[in-house]
Amino acid sequence: MDVIKVLVILLSVSLVEILGHNHQPKDQDAKNNWWQHEVFYQIYPRSFQDSNGDGIGDLQGITSRLQYFKDTGITAVWLSPIYESPMVDFGYDISNYTNIQPEYGTLEDFDVLIAKANELGIKVILDFVPNHSSNQHPWFLKSVAREPGYEDFYVWQNGSLLENGTRVPPNNWLSVFSGSAWEWNDERQQFYLRQFTFGQPDLNYRNPAVIQAMDDVMLFWLNKGIAGFRIDAVIYIYEDALLRDEPLSGTTDDPNVESYLNHIYTRNQPEDYLLLQHWRQLLDNYTASQGGPRRIMMTEGYATVAQLMEYYEDANGVQGPEFPFNFDFITEVNENSTAADFVFYIERWLIYMPHGHVANWVMGNHDNPRVASRFGVKSVDAMNMLLMTLPGIAITYNGEELGMTDYRNISWEDTVDQPACEAGRDSYQTISRDPERTPMQWSDELNAGFSTSNHTWLPVNPNYKDLNLRNQQQARQSHYKVYQSLLKLRQLPVLKNGSFIPDVVNSRVFAFKRELKGEHTLLTLLNVKNRTEQVDLTDFIDQPNRLSVLVVGVDSHHRVGDRLKAESIELAPFEGLVIQLNKRK
Incomplete structure (x- = not known):
C-alpha cells in the first residue's frame, strides 16, 4: 500500500475518534488530569537495584525500592526499556516487544x-521504542528471508554496484552514531536502513501491518496495567519516501559525522505526527473502554521548538501526545549561561506552547551528563528548585535528587556503551554515556547498596562512600531533603495553577513569581554564577510584603522561616531560594 493510502487511513481514524473524544463529559476530563502537574521519575533499570547478585539491576530490585518513592513523594515512575534484547544498545534494540529481558526478570515479576x-499509589510508564527493532527480532529475520507478509516490514533498498565491486548505499543518509545509515545484508542482498547502530534496523511504517503490530504491542502492555508510554526517538519514525539525498549542513568537513548533513528528509516528517495522533486515540479509546485514569503518551525527540509544538496538536487542533519532552535545560543552557538565557528559554516554551496544553521540564536523563556535572555540584539544589517550581510537569532522572555526578574515569576495559566502543580507546571518553549511567548510590555499603556482586555491569562511582541516600536521609540538611521538601511544596494550589511572572534581576540572578488569587505568592530566586549577589526586588514584588524563606539549599546561610527584606537579599554563589510573600494586613 502506498504512502497516500497509509496517510488517509491514519487521518481518517484520528478524525473520527477525535470527534467522539471531544464529547467526553467534563468530569471525566477532570479525572484524567492526574499527569498535568506530575513529577515523573526516570528509572534506568540496569542501574537502579540488583536483587539477585548478578551485578545488573532488575525488576525485583525496582519492586523492592518502591517504598522509597512513596516516602519521597514520587507518584509516577517511567522505566527505560525492559524488553527482551541482545543489548547492543542496552534495551533500545528490542527482539521481543512483549517479553522481559531475562536478566531483568519475567512477566510475572512485572505483574x-x-x-x-x-x-502504593504509584503509576508506571513504560518506554516504547517504535522506530526500530533488534536485528535479532523474528520480524527482521523473516524480512531478511522475504517470508510472505514480512518482505516490507523494514526499509530495504538495492543501492548500486560500482565497476570495481564497491557497493554504494541508496543515498547519503547518515547514522546518528556516525557513518552511513545503510547496512548491507548478504542474505537478502540489499541494504537496510538503520539510523542508530547496525543492530537496530528501522521498521517500515509505510506498511500498515507494522502499524497494526505496534498497536497490538501497546494494547498488550496497557492490559498489564501501565499508565502510558514514553515514546523514544519519535522524530526518526518516517523518512522521505523518495529517499532524496540530504543537503550539506556546512558546519563540518567530516562526511561521517551526523552534523555533516541537514536532516530534512529523515526527521520530523509529516507522517510522524499522524502516527502519534493515531496512538493518542488508541490510548484515549482504551481509557474510555476500560475506565480509570487517562493513559498518557509523552515523546522523546530533539527538534526545533516549532516542530515540537506540532506534537502537542496540529494546525487543525488534532491532538497528539500529552506532551513532547522539553530538553532546553539540557541543550540550550549550561554553566556558562546568563540569567537572561534561562528566562528566555523558559518563556520561549510557554509562549510557543498551544493554548490549553501543559509545559514540562527535563533536567537530566541517561543520555546526557548529570545536572551536578553540567551545572556544577553547588548548583544541584538551585536547579531542583527551578525544576519543581515552574508551571507544569517535572522530569527527574534517578540519582539527580541526591546530586549524583558522572564517573568520567571509567576505564576502556569497563566501557560498554556501544558508540563509545566503536569510537575506540583514544576517543571513547568524549562520547561515552556510561558515566551518567553508573549504579544508584543507596548507601556506603558494598557497591553503594546497589548489588552484592563482586562485579557490577558498570563500576560504581567511587564517591558513593560520601554521596549516598542513607547519608542524606540521616543528615540535618541534604540534597535529598531539599528535593523532598520541594515535592511537598508542589502540592500547593499556587504551584499547580498559579501564573508565571519572570524577572531578570541582572546577568547573574533571575526570579519568578507564581501567583494565584486567594493564595500566597511564591517567589523563586536563583543565582547562576560563582559570585555573591546582593539583590533588590522591591520593583518586582508588590509592597508591602513580608518575605518568608520556604526552601534553602544545603550550603545556604539562610534558614527555613527566615524573614527577608526585599530591598536587600544576599545570595551565595549558585544559590537558590524559594520564598513566600505574605502581605501585611
Missing part, C-alpha cells in the same frame, strides 16, 4: 511490580 506500585 508483581505493577501490583505493588498500585498498592
Whole structure:
C-alpha cells in the first residue's frame, strides 16, 4: 500500500475518534488530569537495584525500592526499556516487544511490580521504542528471508554496484552514531536502513501491518496495567519516501559525522505526527473502554521548538501526545549561561506552547551528563528548585535528587556503551554515556547498596562512600531533603495553577513569581554564577510584603522561616531560594 493510502487511513481514524473524544463529559476530563502537574521519575533499570547478585539491576530490585518513592513523594515512575534484547544498545534494540529481558526478570515479576506500585499509589510508564527493532527480532529475520507478509516490514533498498565491486548505499543518509545509515545484508542482498547502530534496523511504517503490530504491542502492555508510554526517538519514525539525498549542513568537513548533513528528509516528517495522533486515540479509546485514569503518551525527540509544538496538536487542533519532552535545560543552557538565557528559554516554551496544553521540564536523563556535572555540584539544589517550581510537569532522572555526578574515569576495559566502543580507546571518553549511567548510590555499603556482586555491569562511582541516600536521609540538611521538601511544596494550589511572572534581576540572578488569587505568592530566586549577589526586588514584588524563606539549599546561610527584606537579599554563589510573600494586613 502506498504512502497516500497509509496517510488517509491514519487521518481518517484520528478524525473520527477525535470527534467522539471531544464529547467526553467534563468530569471525566477532570479525572484524567492526574499527569498535568506530575513529577515523573526516570528509572534506568540496569542501574537502579540488583536483587539477585548478578551485578545488573532488575525488576525485583525496582519492586523492592518502591517504598522509597512513596516516602519521597514520587507518584509516577517511567522505566527505560525492559524488553527482551541482545543489548547492543542496552534495551533500545528490542527482539521481543512483549517479553522481559531475562536478566531483568519475567512477566510475572512485572505483574508483581505493577501490583505493588498500585498498592502504593504509584503509576508506571513504560518506554516504547517504535522506530526500530533488534536485528535479532523474528520480524527482521523473516524480512531478511522475504517470508510472505514480512518482505516490507523494514526499509530495504538495492543501492548500486560500482565497476570495481564497491557497493554504494541508496543515498547519503547518515547514522546518528556516525557513518552511513545503510547496512548491507548478504542474505537478502540489499541494504537496510538503520539510523542508530547496525543492530537496530528501522521498521517500515509505510506498511500498515507494522502499524497494526505496534498497536497490538501497546494494547498488550496497557492490559498489564501501565499508565502510558514514553515514546523514544519519535522524530526518526518516517523518512522521505523518495529517499532524496540530504543537503550539506556546512558546519563540518567530516562526511561521517551526523552534523555533516541537514536532516530534512529523515526527521520530523509529516507522517510522524499522524502516527502519534493515531496512538493518542488508541490510548484515549482504551481509557474510555476500560475506565480509570487517562493513559498518557509523552515523546522523546530533539527538534526545533516549532516542530515540537506540532506534537502537542496540529494546525487543525488534532491532538497528539500529552506532551513532547522539553530538553532546553539540557541543550540550550549550561554553566556558562546568563540569567537572561534561562528566562528566555523558559518563556520561549510557554509562549510557543498551544493554548490549553501543559509545559514540562527535563533536567537530566541517561543520555546526557548529570545536572551536578553540567551545572556544577553547588548548583544541584538551585536547579531542583527551578525544576519543581515552574508551571507544569517535572522530569527527574534517578540519582539527580541526591546530586549524583558522572564517573568520567571509567576505564576502556569497563566501557560498554556501544558508540563509545566503536569510537575506540583514544576517543571513547568524549562520547561515552556510561558515566551518567553508573549504579544508584543507596548507601556506603558494598557497591553503594546497589548489588552484592563482586562485579557490577558498570563500576560504581567511587564517591558513593560520601554521596549516598542513607547519608542524606540521616543528615540535618541534604540534597535529598531539599528535593523532598520541594515535592511537598508542589502540592500547593499556587504551584499547580498559579501564573508565571519572570524577572531578570541582572546577568547573574533571575526570579519568578507564581501567583494565584486567594493564595500566597511564591517567589523563586536563583543565582547562576560563582559570585555573591546582593539583590533588590522591591520593583518586582508588590509592597508591602513580608518575605518568608520556604526552601534553602544545603550550603545556604539562610534558614527555613527566615524573614527577608526585599530591598536587600544576599545570595551565595549558585544559590537558590524559594520564598513566600505574605502581605501585611
